[in-house]
Amino acid sequence: xxxxxxxxxxxxxxxxxxxxxxxxxxxxxxxxxxxxxxxxxxxxxxxxxxxxxxxxxxxxxxxxxxxxxxxxxxxxxxxxxxxxxxxxxxxxxxxxxxxxxxxxxxxxxxxxxxxxxxxxxxxxxxxxxxxxxxxxxxxxxxxxxxxxxxxxxxxxxxxxxxxxxxxxxxxxxxxxxxxxxxxxxxxxxxxxxxxxxxxxxxxxxxxxxxxxxxxxxxxxxxxxxxxxxxxxxxxxxxxxxxxxxxxxxxxxxxxxxxxxxxxxxxxxxxxxxxxxxxxxxxxxxxxxxxxxxxxxxxxxxxxxxxxxxxxxxxxxxxxxxxxxxxxxxxxxxxxxxxxxxxxxxxxxxxxxxxxxxxxxxxxxxxxxxxxxxxxxxxxxxxxxxxxxxxxxxxxxxxxxxxxxxxxxxxxxxxxxxxxxxxxxxxxxxxxxxxxxxxxxxxxxxxxxxxxxxxxxxxxxxxxxxxxxxxxxxxxxxxxxxxxxxxxxxxxxxxxxxxxxxxxxxxxxxxxxxxxxxxxxxxxxxxxxxxxxxxxxxxxxxxxxxxxxxxxxxxxxxxxxxxxxx
Numbered sequence: 001x002x003x004x005x006x007x008x009x010x011x012x013x014x015x016x017x018x019x020x021x022x023x024x025x026x027x028x029x030x031x032x033x034x035x036x037x038x039x040x041x042x043x044x045x046x047x048x049x050x051x052x053x054x055x056x057x058x059x060x061x062x063x064x065x066x067x068x069x070x071x072x073x074x075x076x077x078x079x080x081x082x083x084x085x086x087x088x089x090x091x092x093x094x095x096x097x098x099x100x101x102x103x104x105x106x107x108x109x110x111x112x113x114x115x116x117x118x119x120x121x122x123x124x125x126x127x128x129x130x131x132x133x134x135x136x137x138x139x140x141x142x143x144x145x146x147x148x149x150x151x152x153x154x155x156x157x158x159x160x161x162x163x164x165x166x167x168x169x170x171x172x173x174x175x176x177x178x179x180x181x182x183x184x185x186x187x188x189x190x191x192x193x194x195x196x197x198x199x200x201x202x203x204x205x206x207x208x209x210x211x212x213x214x215x216x217x218x219x220x221x222x223x224x225x226x227x228x229x230x231x232x233x234x235x236x237x238x239x240x241x242x243x244x245x246x247x248x249x250x251x252x253x254x255x256x257x258x259x260x261x262x263x264x265x266x267x268x269x270x271x272x273x274x275x276x277x278x279x280x281x282x283x284x285x286x287x288x289x290x291x292x293x294x295x296x297x298x299x300x301x302x303x304x305x306x307x308x309x310x311x312x313x314x315x316x317x318x319x320x321x322x323x324x325x326x327x328x329x330x331x332x333x334x335x336x337x338x339x340x341x342x343x344x345x346x347x348x349x350x351x352x353x354x355x356x357x358x359x360x361x362x363x364x365x366x367x368x369x370x371x372x373x374x375x376x377x378x379x380x381x382x383x384x385x386x387x388x389x390x391x392x393x394x395x396x397x398x399x400x401x402x403x404x405x406x407x408x409x410x411x412x413x414x415x416x417x418x419x420x421x422x423x424x425x426x427x428x429x430x431x432x433x434x435x436x437x438x439x440x441x442x443x444x445x446x447x448x449x450x451x452x453x454x455x456x457x458x459x460x461x462x463x464x465x466x467x468x469x470x471x472x473x474x475x476x477x478x479x480x481x482x483x484x485x486x487x488x489x490x491x492x493x494x495x496x497x498x499x500x501x502x503x504x505x506x507x508x509x510x511x512x513x514x515x516x517x518x519x520x521x522x523x524x525x526x527x528x529x530x531x532x533x534x535x536x537x538x539x540x541x542x543x544x545x546x547x548x549x550x551x552x553x554x555x556x557x558x559x560x561x562x563x564x565x
Contacts, residue, residue: 004226006319010299011306012226020224020279021233024217025240027180027272031210032244033251033265034187036382038152039371040248041258042145043130043378046123047138049090049116051076078113087120088139089113115139126378129257135196142491144196146484149369151200153484155207157477163212164470171289172216172223173281179212180273187266191259206266223282224302238393238450245386249379287324292317339464340471345516345531349459350471352511357452357472359508360413362479362486363420364445366501367438369484374438375431384439392443396450404519405455406512412451414509416444420502424495445505458518461526 011017051072076094077085092114122133131137137144159179167175186205193199218237225233255261280302286295296315303312321328340350371381399408419441426434452472460468483501490497524530 006299006315007224007226009308009311010303010315011308013229014306014308016280016302016305017225021221021236023275023279024221025236027213027269028217028237028240029244029247030265030268031183031213032241033248034183034206034210036245036248036368037262037265038145038149039369039378039382040127040252041130041261042132042137042148043127044132044138044142044145045127045130046084047087047120047133048073048077048085049088050118050121052090052094052118086113089115127256127258129259131196131199131258134258137196143488146487148196148200148203149365149484150481152203152207153365153477153480155204156211157207157474157481158204159208159211160215160470160473160477162208164215167212167216167219168285171281171285172219173276173279175212176216176220176279177273177276179209179216180269180276183209183213184266184269184273187269188263191263191266219285220279220282223284224280234453235393235397239390242386242389242393242446245389246383248386249382252382253379283320284324287320288328292320295320335464335467337467337471339527340468343527343531346460346464346527349515349530350468352515353452353456353459353468354471354475355511356409356413356448356508357456358475358479359504360416360445360448360452360479361476362483363413363416363501363505364442364449365480365483366486366497367420367442367445370487374435375428376435381435384435385442388439388443389446392446393450396447399447400451400454400519404517405451405458406515406517409448409451409455409515410509410512412444412447412509413505413512416441416448417502417505417509419444420498420505424498424502448505455515455518458521459515461524461530464527 073085074095075091077090080086090113092112116139120136120138124133127133131148132145135141135144163175163179183206186202186209190199190202190206193202218234221233221237222230251264252261255264280298281294283295283299283302286292286298296317299315299320300312303309303315339346341347368385371378371385374381396408396412399411419437423434423437426437428434453469456469456472457465486497486500489500
């Protein structure tokens with residue numbers, strides 16, 4: 001009897017599994033919101049220098065009581081090239097003799113103007129308070145916004161490395177409970193941050209917690225549900241992240257102050273932490289860690305919850321050992337990260353698939369964190385960016401099943417890159433077209449992510465599958481860190497960020513063409529099988545049992561995954 005058959009014996013997809021998956025999926029809604037929260041908490045409102053009334057201006061204003069606020073504005077602030085008030089400079093001496101002197105725009109020299117020494121006035125019609133407004137992260141300090149996002153993504157990377165290893169050592173349940181608590185505490189502390197430095201520190205901790213939650217959520221879901229429903233369960237987790245992106249704009253619209261938004265998105269994790277102690281530790285992990293007695297006790301409780309108490313009482317440590325012989329044998333083999341580049345074929349797989357992981361995440365966050373530049377309501381844009389994932393992920397699943405993994409993977413990233421590059425040639429005033437291309441690009445990147453998780457697991461043999469998934473996840477996090485930094489180059493060369501964001505996916509799509517096709521190909525268990533595989537062998541059809549083995553092994557390898565999209 002296999003472990004999958006053992007799960008079916010104690011209830012299969014019973015009441016325990018349904019409740020377990022539901023309780024694990026709910027927090028993913030808010031982790032997705034935290035991932036893109038800075039689109040709203042760090043939104044940049046319209047702003048200009050604070051108006052200063054000095055010298056003759058006071059007398060002029062006293063003698064001209066009919067003066068309007070607009071007169072005061074144009075007497076003090078020059079116009080930029082688009083006819084709006086200059087954001088970072090004001091007249092050294094207000095033009096009281098001609099309140100609308102700057103109406104012609106762009107004729108004033110820097111000698112006539114000065115920086116905003118007295119601060120800025122912000123438009124509060126959309127956001128009542130953001131970190132930009134609170135700490136004046138504009139003009140000379142405008143790059144601090146991207147820096148804060150990069151620090152957050154650094155936390156996600158560190159969390160994936162730290163909590164992934166800790167979960168293998170101390171178990172999924174303990175680490176996910178700790179991650180809920182860390183998310184709650186650090187998220188609330190972020191809401192009360194007294195300075196930008198404190199904000200960045202706490203956001204780094206939030207990023208770490210997010211990785212711990214997503215990693216162990218996926219593991220606990222896939223390791224407790226039967227093989228035949230793992231694809232559905234994994235899809236539920238993925239779509240919960242999608243709906244989290246759609247919920248975020250509604251939450252941000254109701255809470256236009258960034259502190260209340262951050263606080264509200266963080267507080268529910270205290271409740272998640274409390275009920276997480278009900279979770280059952282992964283029986284697979286307990287067995288592979290040599291804790292057979294604990295595994296038996298957990299399985300008996302699950303059987304009782306599913307109404308299969310009698311079947312549960314029949315379980316013994318000997319039954320578990322016989323059910324997981326293959327997993328125990330593979331766990332005793334020793335491989336390192338060097339195994340990913342030691343042989344020719346595996347080295348080519350590692351280089352090509354890692355470039356796709358990096359480029360997909362890099363372009364994804366380059367688009368997702370730049371919603372204000374499209375000229376529409378940021379709330380509507382976020383809804384569109386979240387909603388496109390629904391058909392995109394479905395399309396990726398259909399493409400992988402009928403066209404093939406390699407073609408679907410390569411075409412999704414190449415099409416995303418082309419959509420991003422096309423926006424360079426679209427005039428700024430064609431906002432609808434620019435937004436449509438960006439939404440198309442984001443949807444293609446979501447399809448790429450959907451394909452990557454399965455494709456990567458199929459490319460690597462069982463003995464290094466977990467290590468290969470960890471490499472891809474790490475490169476994706478690096479892409480998320482670099483993306484905001486590239487955005488800074490737009491201050492000097494406006495077309496450079498979209499050029500880089502569009503080129504990277506296209507190059508990775510070309511690299512994906514050199515990957516082997518895995519549709520209807522038996523899963524390899526050893527590196528030797530990968531190296532000796534011939535093109536003719538890739539056309540052989542797998543049995544139904546081999547497809548089930550794929551999903552079972554992906555459940556083990558997913559302990560290194562984190563749901564970016």
